[in-house]
Amino acid sequence: DIQMTQSPSSLSASVGDRVTITCRASQNIDNFLHWYQQKPGQAPKLLIYFASDLQSGVPSRFSGSGSGTVFTLLISSLHPDDFATYFCQQSIDSPNTFGGGTTVQL
Amino acid sequence: QVQLQESGPGLMKPSETLSLTCTVSGGPIGSYYWSWIRQSPGKGLEWIGYIYYLGTTNYNPSLKGRVTISVDSSRKQFSLELNSVTAADTAVYYCARSRVFGSGSYSGAFDIWGRGAMVTVSS
Numbered sequence: 001d002i003q004m005t006q007s008p009s010s011l012s013a014s015v016g017d018r019v020t021i022t023c024r025a026s027q028n029i030d031n032f033l034h035w036y037q038q039k040p041g042q043a044p045k046l047l048i049y050f051a052s053d054l055q056s057g058v059p060s061r062f063s064g065s066g067s068g069t070v071f072t073l074l075i076s077s078l079h080p081d082d083f084a085t086y087f088c089q090q091s092i093d094s095p096n097t098f099g100g101g102t103t104v105q106l
Numbered sequence: 107q108v109q110l111q112e113s114g115p116g117l118m119k120p121s122e123t124l125s126l127t128c129t130v131s132g133g134p135i136g137s138y139y140w141s142w143i144r145q146s147p148g149k150g151l152e153w154i155g156y157i158y159y160l161g162t163t164n165y166n167p168s169l170k171g172r173v174t175i176s177v178d179s180s181r182k183q184f185s186l187e188l189n190s191v192t193a194a195d196t197a198v199y200y201c202a203r204s205r206v207f208g209s210g211s212y213s214g215a216f217d218i219w220g221r222g223a224m225v226t227v228s229s
Contacts, residue, residue: 034215043200043222044151049215050207087151091204091214095166098151 002026002090006099013104019075021102023088028068032092035064035073038101039084047086048073078104108133110201110220118227124188128201128220135159135182139204139212142175142186145222146197156204156212157184164212191227198222 003026013019023033031051036044046055048064051071061076075082083106088099114126128140142154155165157175165173169188177184188195200223202216 032214036216043202043219044216045219046215046217049205049213049217055215055217089151089153089214089216091212094164095168096153096214098153100150 001095002029002093002097004088004090004097004099006086006088006102008102009100010103010105012106013078014106015078015080017078019078019082019104021073021086021088021104023066023071023073023099025069025071025090029090029092031067032090033064033066033071034089034091035062036087036089037082037084038087044087075104108203108218110203110218112199112201112220112223114199114223114225116224116226118191118225120192120227120229121190122227124186124191124195124199124225124227126186126199126201126223126225128184128186130182130184130203135177135179135184137210138206140175140177140184141202141204141216143200143202143216144195144197145200149197152197154186154188154199158212193227196225196227198224 005024033051035048038044052064063074085101085103111129136159139156141156157163174187201220203218205213205215207213
């Protein structure tokens with residue numbers, strides 16, 4: 001299985017901060033990398049697909065980059081609604097696998 | 107807008123068969139891949155498998171032999187069966203839709219999710 005490693009596992013930030021989350025794959029996954037946001041008691045929500053494509057309805061302060069084995073999710077200016085847990089996921093290989101998550105907290 | 111709703115038992119005993127159904131509303135079941143994903147505190151998010159609306163399936167090898175995903179397009183439902191459950195299968199089970207790309211290929215980007223169904227396995 002392809003292992004997905006996120007860093008950091010948690011971070012403290014303030015409204016207006018620029019936040020960067022990294023996801024590393026244990027082997028080349030091209031651009032088959034997707035990012036999700038999850039809030040307590042809710043299902044994950046797709047933010048970015050194929051590494052850098054913004055899902056419809058997602059604010060433009062979210063962006064994704066990377067290819068191969070290293071990927072980044074950037075929140076350019078943190079909003080109060082952005083305090084949540086973020087997951088990356090690869091889908092180039094079966095089984096699809098998720099990272100362990102990064103919790104963005106105050 | 108497209109919505110997914112899981113239904114099934116909340117509490118089960120070890121060795122029983124888990125059956126969950128996901129109902130698709132507000133949009134077609136055709137031309138998409140439909141997945142089951144579960145989430146537990148100990149194992150995080152785990153992809154269980156998918157079914158294409160025409161019936162092609164792909165399962166997580168870690169569950170192979172215990173899992174079956176089926177689709178009923180006329181009812182706009184797809185279902186999960188997981189047999190011989192143990193406490194390790196305790197989780198929130200989500201159904202989700204995968205975007206397609208190209209000429210109908212599986213993208214694995216889950217753009218629509220159900221609200222989740224909590225399943226507890228306990229004697």
